[in-house]
Amino acid sequence: MRKHSKADASKREIYLSLTYNTTTIVEQTVKNYITYYNIARIQATLNNQSPVQYRQLVV
Template sequence: MFQSMSRKGTCLDNSPMENFFSILKQEVYYGKIYQSQNELREAIENYIYYYNHHRIKEKLNWKSPVEFRQFNQKTA
């Protein structure tokens, strides 16, 4: 993980990541008990893969982020 590099006083620079981490915590962390850091790390890695490859988004025309990027690369 890397520290946020947004400009001082411009919170909107980082809003996409803030949104992602909020969703990640809601769907992976809150209300769950993990037996080890490795178990939590694996759950996060699995969720990131799911989020990028399978979780469709209305803003991306009902495609996953990977599908949206691939579609746009083909049409460019």
């Protein structure tokens, strides 16, 4: 298991500081973040590419 970074803490703070009126809003917010995390975020360990871009180059 990896250690938590300051970036992890700031992500939690963003979500904890928001007020959600319904569970539907919470679910959509989480789905949006998962989509971003798995598809769009740039990673230094992947040559500053998103996971999707990296997979396309590897294949």
